[in-house]
Amino acid sequence: MEKLEALFDHIASRVNVNLSPMGVDVRSLLKNAIPRERHLLYYAFYALTEDHPISFQFSNSNLAGTYLLGKTLVDRSVLYKANIRGDELKRKGDIVEFNGVKTMLFYDEVIRIINSFLVKTLVHNHSKNPEVPEVFRILNTVAMHYSNIHGTTTEGVYLGAFSTADLSVMHNCIIGDFAYVQAGDLSRVTIEPGRVWVKANGLFEFNYIYPKGVVEKYVKLDDNGQLSGVFIDYVDEFKEDFIPIYSTATPELDIEVPESSYVSPYAVIKGDCEIGENTLIVQRAHVENSVIGRGANAQENCYIKNSIYEGNNVTAHGGKVIWTHNGKNVFVGFNSFVHGTKENQITIGRDSIIMPHTIIDAEEPIKIPVNSIVWGYVTKQEDLETQSMSLCDFAKSTGFTLGNATFTGDGKAFVEAFRHRISHIREENGSDYDGTDETRGHAQKTQDACFNILQPFQSGPEAGMYPTMTIGD
């Protein structure tokens, strides 16, 4: 495994060049986060569909357990059980608009990941970066367990466990565990753990910081890359369910799925579930004893248990929804933990928004009124007084401080931006599919996907490394 070891060294030095001035040294994280032999154990897989132009290319990389969809370039990187989804990459000839300036793409957008270490990271692209719109970049970056990278650039970044960089740019910065940033250029900035920061330049800014001690209870990553806390205990409980699926070349589903919907063969569907029309359940989603209503979807690393989705619901990457009744159009943001129990169930009224990185850990039954927005840390009904607001009131606001949250700017623009985004997600996912080409989304386009399984060398100096591969184009 000499070459794999050298690759780890190489990545560490590349990342440290950018981040050590800020007091970060990723060397021991990289050394210890994942036992080396695990990098031999898992295979990468790569979907082929007629809708996604492919150009998969990598060399000198380790891709253990990684899922890739759409155009990609990866080299000298370690991707461990990451999900690299290129199904919203822009195409050659597309016209994109940034800040009112239109520009045309010279070639199909690609995902470039170079000298990076991504562990269980979700990379899903809908890039918003005017610098080079053809390249979705993630360079010299370390992204820890269950972090999300949604709209690059990135570059010399450290992302903590369960953290999210959303419609991001960024550059050599540090995102703490469970922090959420919408980003922009954050060069030389350190974002503390558990900060939720949504900012649109000149328009609005939302800020929330978790109370002291809360983040550590849910996510704690030590210097050796060992993760503990409620989140990891929760997801570890369901680890085993993925094993039979991932040891089968063409796993088969044991549940009825309407023709207009797609349930990935690499998702777990357990117990008594109902899958509606136009739904999308992607790989590494885990759904148990739940009803997924028409037009709803569940993204990577979602855990949905004993819950009802009335329809058109979105559960963003890493969202966990347990013993919860979701009205129509309810949106649950990235890595949110909506954790009811049989005794203490949660009800979320229609059109409500659970912001990214919200924890609702019910110690009593909790009822969220229709058309609400919820953020932060909620364990009791009364917590909603300072951690939520009606979306009508929010839209009228020009600024407020409520509990640990502050908002400045145009409330209407904030609400509209959110609504616009949710409707974009639904559209992309094919929620409104009516049989026409224009309404086809991921649920329909991914249906005929087949999977290439790629395994690393198992012995010798190359053990754990993949051969150079070029697929497509």
Place this chain on the structure above:
Amino acid sequence: MEKLEALFDHIASRVNVNLSPMGVDVRSLLKNAIPRERHLLYYAFYALTEDHPISFQFSNSNLAGTYLLGKTLVDRSVLYKANIRGDELKRKGDIVEFNGVKTMLFYDEVIRIINSFLVKTLVHNHSKNPEVPEVFRILNTVAMHYSNIHGTTTEGVYLGAFSTADLSVMHNCIIGDFAYVQAGDLSRVTIEPGRVWVKANGLFEFNYIYPKGVVEKYVKLDDNGQLSGVFIDYVDEFKEDFIPIYSTATPELDIEVPESSYVSPYAVIKGDCEIGENTLIVQRAHVENSVIGRGANAQENCYIKNSIYEGNNVTAHGGKVIWTHNGKNVFVGFNSFVHGTKENQITIGRDSIIMPHTIIDAEEPIKIPVNSIVWGYVTKQEDLETQSMSLCDFAKSTGFTLGNATFTGDGKAFVEAFRHRISHIREENGSDYDGTDETRGHAQKTQDACFNILQPFQSGPEAGMYPTMTIGD
């Protein structure tokens, strides 16, 4: 499936250009041999090991169910459940000798398969062609079910079902069902079904032709590519056993295998089996209730049932050995059918050679003395009188006619050539492995193989086709 259809057309026209002057039109064979949807169903897989230089490259091809090991190039070809084994390819810098002239390889030898249709064909290389030693060619060729191509060139060739071209050159020629040729340039030659022809220019020539009606009983391929006969009934019986193996990404063996041996995860081992040291059992071999003694091996498409191999036995590609006791060093050639039953068992004495394409279909117990050579069609003990000989007598012969067999030339050279070849096979397979690098063979080198699984597009005009892929180099 427009592109796949066009590919079939293209292959048919390329092959017919060479073969239609000889009265062959492969168009309806290609159209009907395999239902089109099957080409979508099966995946190709490709082994990575540290010992086999790889450069897998293909485009516009269908590879349904095909296994590839070692350097390859394939394009505009249909390979259906073929085994393409490149584990004896020569390497850059190797010195090869042909007819006393030495030459050095400029680059690693590759397998080139272009505009060909190979169905369940075994391609295993140990090429003997001085024309271009760097390229193992099979161009514009149609090879039907369970045919074997062992040492190319080939080129504009039609190979019938269960036929074998061994240390071959050939060029636009026709090899009938179940015919075996050692080859050389056979341009514009038609080999009738069931002919077994071994020739070394200027040294010796062996010829056997099956009695009228026998070949048809065992193998019959109609103009529509539909196969019938005892052979196909026999192998079809065990088809189901391969399904669970081929639907698993990393199939696991349920049997104890010594460290010095290799049993492919894509072989079937059923019932009560014993696997000795230094044995090799490759993909698509089927072994049931048998003892595979030290240093023995079973090649692709072998079926071994209720049999004992005392040790150092070779069963060449497609050999079937049922209710047979094999003494030490017994060799069973390509596609031979050594078919005993519980009541009518077969015993083969040590050091004996069952020639390629021999049928021993026992209607009574049959005992083959030590150090014999057997050929042709044997159903009773007395048939051995005209279908076998002691190897000592053969070595003294300068020519004979016996039943349907004729031999001319130097018997000693013939026996020595065979012995030399068998010992080469054993050596290559690692039968004599003693822990040293020099004695490592396939059994040892393939141990850490891991498998890339490649699936074709499932829908749209590209359905059944593979994307352009380059792996390695």
